[in-house]
Amino acid sequence: MTIDSKDLDHDAAFAALADPTRRAILSRLADGEATVNELAEPFDISQPAISRHLKVLEGAGLITRRVDGQRRPCRLAGGTLEELEAWLDMLRRALTANYNRLDAVLADEMAKQDLKKD
Amino acid sequence: MTIDSKDLDHDAAFAALADPTRRAILSRLADGEATVNELAEPFDISQPAISRHLKVLEGAGLITRRVDGQRRPCRLAGGTLEELEAWLDMLRRALTANYNRLDAVLADEMAKQDLKKD
DNA sequence: TTGTTATATAAAGCAATAGTTATATATTTG
DNA sequence: CAAATATATAACTATTGCTTTATATAACAA
Numbered sequence: 001m002t003i004d005s006k007d008l009d010h011d012a013a014f015a016a017l018a019d020p021t022r023r024a025i026l027s028r029l030a031d032g033e034a035t036v037n038e039l040a041e042p043f044d045i046s047q048p049a050i051s052r053h054l055k056v057l058e059g060a061g062l063i064t065r066r067v068d069g070q071r072r073p074c075r076l077a078g079g080t081l082e083e084l085e086a087w088l089d090m091l092r093r094a095l096t097a098n099y100n101r102l103d104a105v106l107a108d109e110m111a112k113q114d115l116k117k118d
Numbered sequence: 119m120t121i122d123s124k125d126l127d128h129d130a131a132f133a134a135l136a137d138p139t140r141r142a143i144l145s146r147l148a149d150g151e152a153t154v155n156e157l158a159e160p161f162d163i164s165q166p167a168i169s170r171h172l173k174v175l176e177g178a179g180l181i182t183r184r185v186d187g188q189r190r191p192c193r194l195a196g197g198t199l200e201e202l203e204a205w206l207d208m209l210r211r212a213l214t215a216n217y218n219r220l221d222a223v224l225a226d227e228m229a230k231q232d233l234k235k236d
Numbered sequence: 237t238t239g240t241t242a243t244a245t246a247a248a249g250c251a252a253t254a255g256t257t258a259t260a261t262a263t264t265t266g
Numbered sequence: 267c268a269a270a271t272a273t274a275t276a277a278c279t280a281t282t283g284c285t286t287t288a289t290a291t292a293a294c295a296a
Contacts, residue, residue: 174253
């Protein structure tokens, strides 16, 4: 396998998060379930555009939709969110773990150069 | 102000993370500093393409570059990473905090419907 | 059943993005 | 100084993504 399927999920999820309208939708959903129209209301864009954004968010595993009569209430979804956080956390940990050593080396080199300058 | 400048940063950062090549570069950088050519080597794409990806990552605040002769060693950058994690964490917390209540309500309605069925 | 409401899909336009090749710039090395 | 190395920029193309309007579908209400 060339690309991990998890990685493809990350593709879709991060791409979904790259749009400010979609992040605003997620923020709104943090307060609880909302229907498509409720989600569309604060925005100046058309309802079909919102539907499309929701499809993207659902495809990315960031929300789920249930059926309630003619409504399709949306809610935040768990799994993907945790995976993304875990991935970012891996980077952050690596950063603090691997670069302190490097910083010391670089600082040392700087010091040597300063000495040479004299 | 209509849009928070933080939010624009998130735009750039999440968009940067949406590309698998760029995520692979970040993963590589988790092991420590690397030059442009070192970063380019594992990929089938051209060096200019890598330079462009690095520019995107730098613009997103995810890496920094220093000058070392003709090399431009890249390293992970902190701040943005933590902000993204914090944002995702906000969502995740809201999810567990606000939806348990809702789940109870929904489960309750389900139960009522089951009773009505009789 | 007819009108209305909630949402989805389709078609089309435009802007942004990632890739390419060719070339420029700066640094190192002989 | 000349050749080689490391990286950046430019110009161009192809693809993708967001938006819109128009229309379809499904549920509800009268």
